[in-house]
Amino acid sequence: MAVAVLSPGYREQFSPLEPQEMESEEEEAERTGTCEPPSPDNGSDPGDSLSDSEQEHGDMEEVFDGVLHEAAVSESLSRLGRSALGTEYVYLDLLLSKRNLTDIHVLCGYTHLQKLDVSCNGITDLSCVSYMLYLTELNASxxxxxxxxxxxxxxNLKVVDLSFNQITKMKDLSAYKMLTKLVLNRNNIEEITGLENCISLSHLNLAHNRITKICGLGRLPIKTLILSANQINYISGLENLKTLQDLDLSCNQISSLEGLDCLEFLQTLNLDDNEICQISEIAYLEELPLLHGLNLLKNPVQEQAEYWLSVLFMLQRLTDLDLKKIKVEEKVAALNKYNPPPEVIAGRDHMANVMYSMIQPQKIFDSTLPNLDTPYPILVLTGPQSCGKRELAHRMCRDFKEFFRYGPCHTTRNPYFGEERRFDYHFVTPEVFEDMTCSGQFLLTMKYSGHDYGLSREAVESVAKEGLACCTHMEIEGVRSLKNSYFEPRYILLLPMNKERYEGWLRRKGLFTRPEIDIAVSRVDMYKTIHQDCPGYFDAVINTDDFDEAYTKLRQLVKEYLGLAESDQVSQNKAGEKSGTDSRKSVPGSSQIGPSKPIQTDMTNEFLDSAARNYSARVSAKLSPQKTPVEEASVQRRQLAARQALAGKSPDTYTQLFQRGSLTAPATLGTHRRLLDPSSCTSILQSASNVTADCSFPPGSHDTSSRDSRPSSGLSLLSSAGAFSDRRSSHPTPVINIHSPPEDKMEPLDLSGLGEGTDRTQDQQSTGNTLETPRLPLSSGSDLGASKASASSRLSVRTSRPGSNTKPILPPIPCGRKKSSP
Ligand SMILES: Nc1ncnc2c1ncn2[C@@H]1O[C@H](COP(=O)(O)OP(=O)(O)OP(=O)(O)O)[C@@H](O)[C@H]1O
Incomplete structure (x- = not known):
């Protein structure tokens, strides 16, 4: 057997590489695309002149004929172990990389080899491998x-590397059932064939070949497929590769991602340097649940302005895009851009309207005048389309016209039959709506069923100007936006619980298309979910399956808000008193007031604590939890200045209406906060008139309890209306500018069970107050029966706001009722 004649230096230079080194060399070769067989001067400094020994070495190399001899083999064998049959000890590995070998026939005798590395040589024939029946790894790259x-x-062959050769054709490998890894990059292969039966193949590298079409992969269990730098135009033949995890199709001419949508285990996809132009192609990847790495570098699609965020939005599970780690903020930005959550939509709507409103002349609004701490009362009916919100709102406003007026929204939809302009809606063109939006006239806007809807500030203001509370209706989107504002309406959810019935009703109306009906019906569940998930989001919920029943409940609820419901109780109590069966308990010290004397509750506290829920206080608390003392002082100064600026206003005109918190007291007309404070009471007494009011609350009643949480049911809202009974004491209350219209000007309110109108009249007559411009809180007509305290106790001090003494902020609302027009 021929033996290669090698000089000692040569041997040293080409001694077998450690497997690890070999690996890294190989990788380097693959990366750079070169793995030249070693040259004799390999490793020498190019700048150095060749030494004599090197020269000699060069001469020696010239005589090497490329034939492998046993001596060289024996030097390169490693890993002594049992033979496959277990009968003898043999060397299992042979590493002959970079030996300038061209002929390795000597290896025919090495039948026990399990791992053979003859990479980086000049070998053209591998037939000797036929004798190595137990070979598992072959590297002939x-x-x-x-x-x-x-x-x-x-x-037994498992891993074969034939990369960087000149192979043009693949052939049938059906016999290689154990083959798991096949590396064939950098050859001249044009077609993938012969692999169908390689049932263990999990890694296939065919990069840098001449493949034009992906085929011949059948149902192989391939996990990693590298087909980069071929001539592939479109993706095909992958549909059955159900286990594919990593796919490299970079450097091809692929323009569509169709064909990838079925790879449900795909985790990384390299499409670097292809022809993908459309973001819409990403849709083919949307359903891949495990895809977390995508490379679309050097594709025309990257030039699209919205590329990054839209890809992130479409593939929300990605962690790496274009070789960059995706930041959480980017994912959030993508989501907010393309599918903003309802809160974001509402936030944006609010932001836009606030910003646009800056264009409007800045002034103090009627709806914000009464009291810095007390929100202007708004009642919002919400619920799905055509569940009767509007009709119920109108009916309620008719019934309680002394307290409420309907605030019509603007819409770009056309009026339905029977709808009145400016009564049901302000019907405007999209252009007008747009103009109104951009000029800051809306408090909130929303799109529904292709039409714009908006609640204008003017709609609220015009009601506020009349001294009335505003009632309006809107979908949940409007509610969300309104909740961002400083308004603090009461929200009543009107919900058709019987969906079939609701659907039938919508159909019978004949106004809506099938999809519109479906949407409306589906929103019933959405409302339900919100109500369930966010207790307290709505102040009350009313089932609208039966319209009349719904109205009865709404009416009752509103009466409770206003305190009118209490008057029913008062009447009953009176009746009970007569029959000696009064069921209500009076609190100590209240006996002089009679059986209907309320139990003092924490309403006082709530009332006094109103600043705590004042919008600006809440916002500033949220925004700057860690104020410096200087900032704190500054804020307080500003708040003081603002309060002083509004000092002329009757602060609690609206205070008693829509108070939140529990109150067991019968609703009465509210009194000014100052009136609740015994000390302020004293000072007021100094200028007292002949009107009585109550300053004799039970001790500690101002501060005994904390505010309760928002009620979420109608019944818990009993507290809403007048905060304090005005019949608790005979303390005189100072009254300035009291208005008590003659009885004949009072519009009767059709509230059953209220009674005691006579008392009230008497009281009024006795007090004889006929002063102009009272600043009465919108409050309880129920207290008519308790009018020992009479109108006077419901009156508040009126001092004019500088420069605004011509028009009263609120018109007379005797006993909590709007004065009827003559
Ligand atoms: N400014 C607004 N903001 C939000 N939603 C609004 C606004 N104005 C009206 N909507 C709501 O838009 C939806 C569509 O309005 P549309 O006029 O078609 O219904 P509707 O017949 O008034 O419904 P309903 O009888 O329940 O009041 C309704 O649910 C309505 O409450």
């Missing part, structure tokens, strides 16, 4: 092989 697996089938 970087040679001059033009034939593919040119040896008898080796059924």
């Amino acid at each position: 970087n040679n001059r092989l033009s034939s593919f697996f040119d040896f008898v089938p080796l059924k």
Whole structure:
């Protein structure tokens, strides 16, 4: 057997590489695309002149004929172990990389080899491998092989690397059932064939070949497929690769991602340097649940302005895009841009309207005048389309016209039959709506069913100007936006619980298309979910399956808000008193007031604590939890200045209406906060008139309890209306500018069970107050029966706001009722 004649230096230079080194060399070769067989001067400094020994070495190399001899083999064997049959000890590995070998026939005798590395040589024939029946790994990369697996089938072969050769054709590898990894990059292969039966193949590298079409992969269990730098135009033949995890299709001419949508285990996809132009192609990847890495670098699609965020939005599970880690903020930005959550939509709507409103002349609004701490009372009916919100709102406003007026929204939709302009809606064109939006006239806007809807500030203001509370209706989107504002309406959810019935009703109306009906019906559940998930989001919920029943409940609820419901109780109590069966308990010290004397509750506290829920206080608390003392002082100064600026206003005109918190006291007309404070009471007494009011609350009643949480049911809202009974004491209350209209000007309010109108009249007559411009709180007509305290106790001090003494902020509302027009 021929033995290679090698000089000692040569041997040293080409001593077998450690497997690890070998690996890294190989990787480097693959990366750079070169793995030249080693040259004799390999490793020498190019700048150095060749030494004598090197020269000699060069001479020696010239005589090397490329034939492998046993001596060299024996030097390169490693890993002594049992033979496959277990009968003897043999060397299992042979590493002959970079030896300038061209002929390795000597290896025919090494039948026990399990791992053979002959990479980076000049080998053209691998037939000797046929004798290595137990070979599991073969690395013959970087040679001059033009034939593919040119040896008898080796059924144990698992890993084969034939990269960087000159192979043009693949052939049937059906016998290689154990083959798991096949590396064929940098060859001249044009077609993928012969692999269908390689049932263990999990890694296939065919990069840098001449493949034009992906085929021949059948149902192989491939996990990693590298087909980069071929001539592939479109993706096909992957549909059955159900286990594919990593796919490299970079450097091809692919323009569509169709064909990838079925790869449900795909985790990374490299499409670098292809022809993908459309963001819409990403849709093919949307359903891939495990895809977390995508590379679309050097594709025309990258030039699109919205590329990054839209890809992130479409593929929300991505962690890496274009070789960059995706930041959480980017994901949030993408979501907010393309599918903003309802809160974001509402926030944006609010922001836009606030910003636009800056264009409007700045002034103090009637709806914000009464009291810095007390929100202007708004009642919002919400619920799905055509569940009767509008009709119920109108009916309620008719019934309680002394307290409420309907605030019509603007819409771009056309009026339905029977709808009145400016009564049901302000019907405007989209252009007008747009103009109104951009000029800051809306408090909130929303789109529903292709039409714009908006609640204008003017709609609220015009009601506020009349001294009335505003009632309006809107979908949940409007509610969300309004909740961002400083208004603090009461929200009543009107919900058709019987969906079939609701659907039938919508159909019978004949106004809506099928999809519109479906949407409306589906929103019933949405409202339900919100109500369930966010207790307290709505102040009350009313089932609208039966319209009349719904109205009865709404009416009752509103009466409770206003305190009118209490008057029913008062009447009953009176009746009970007569029959000696009064069921209500009076609190100590209240006996002089009679059986209907309320139990003092924490309403006082709530009332006094109103600043705590004042919008500005809440906002500033949220925004600057850690104020410096200087900031704190500054804020307080500003708040003081603002309060002083509004000092002329009757602060609690609206205070008693829509108070939140529990109150067991019968609703009465509210009194000014100052009136509740005994000390302020004293000072007021100094200028007292002949009107009485109550300053004799039970001790500690101002501060005994904390505010309760928002009620979420109608019944818990009993507290809403007048905060304090005005019949608790005979303390005189100072009254300035009291208005008590003659009885004949009072519009009767059709509230059953209220009674005691006579008392009230008497009281009024007795007090004889006929002063102009009272600043009465919108409060309880129920207290008519308790009018020992009479109108006077419901009156508040009126001092004019500088420069605004011509028009009263609120018109007379005797006993909590709007004065009827003559
Ligand atoms: N400014 C607004 N903001 C939000 N939603 C609004 C606004 N104005 C009206 N909507 C709501 O838009 C939806 C569509 O309005 P549309 O006029 O078609 O219904 P509707 O017949 O008034 O419904 P309903 O009888 O329940 O009041 C309704 O649910 C309505 O409450």
